[in-house]
Amino acid sequence: MPFISLLYFRTAAVFLLLGIVMGLHMAATHDHSTLAAHAHVNLLGWVTPALFGAYFAFNPGQAERRLARLQYGVYVVGVVLMSPMLYLMLRGQAQLEPMVIVSSLLVLAGAILFAIIAFTGPVRMVAPRVAAE
Numbered sequence: 001m002p003f004i005s006l007l008y009f010r011t012a013a014v015f016l017l018l019g020i021v022m023g024l025h026m027a028a029t030h031d032h033s034t035l036a037a038h039a040h041v042n043l044l045g046w047v048t049p050a051l052f053g054a055y056f057a058f059n060p061g062q063a064e065r066r067l068a069r070l071q072y073g074v075y076v077v078g079v080v081l082m083s084p085m086l087y088l089m090l091r092g093q094a095q096l097e098p099m100v101i102v103s104s105l106l107v108l109a110g111a112i113l114f115a116i117i118a119f120t121g122p123v124r125m126v127a128p129r130v131a132a133e
């Protein structure tokens with residue numbers, strides 16, 4: 001597996017644990033005020049990075065590009081900042097909204113970089129038969 005995929009899956013695993021803990025906390029306390037933080041930690045932190053990791057695993061040519069590392073850095077810094085800021089904002093810290101906006105824009109920048117990667121560069125797909133060996 002390319003290094004970037006390993007990084008993405010490790011990142012995704014950490015966010016999955018965080019997302020589940022947040023979900024269990026909501027369920028246990030019956031306080032669903034942080035629903036949006038839970039949903040986005042899971043979707044932006046677990047599901048999307050796992051998809052990025054899978055993309056790079058199936059496209060090893062793309063994984064070697066420096067752009068892939070830049071994309072990882074921008075996207076993950078965005079989600080790492082956005083998650084606690086959004087959580088705390090929903091817990092009443094309204095003054096954190098500008099930080100949520102800035103970190104959301106970083107996440108958007110990471111998504112734009114992924115789109116650039118997906119539309120450019122080498123396409124060297126791993127056939128499922130080869131991947132299974």
Ligand code: HEM
Pocket residue numbers: 019020022023024026027032035038039042043046047
């Ligand atoms: C044991 C693990 C989990 C628990 C206990 C849990 C618990 C919850 C709870 C209590 C809510 C609020 C429901 C409401 O107020 O209507 C919720 C919403 C949500 N959860 Fe989880 N969750 C878990 C895992 C996940 C995972 C793994 C994902 C995504 C991959 C996820 C995605 C969502 C989404 C998208 C919402 C918002 C749904 C909506 O808009 O109504 N959850 N979850």
Ligand code: HEM
Pocket residue numbers: 035036037039040043044047048104105107108
């Ligand atoms: C930086 C990127 C994103 C921003 C700024 C954003 C923003 C928002 C906002 C403002 C809401 C409404 C929240 C509310 O009514 O309380 C929302 C809801 C939702 N978003 Fe996102 N979103 C982003 C990315 C995504 C992605 C990539 C997914 C799916 C993979 C997603 C899935 C959802 C879902 C399922 C809901 C309904 C659950 C909830 O209320 O939190 N979002 N989003």
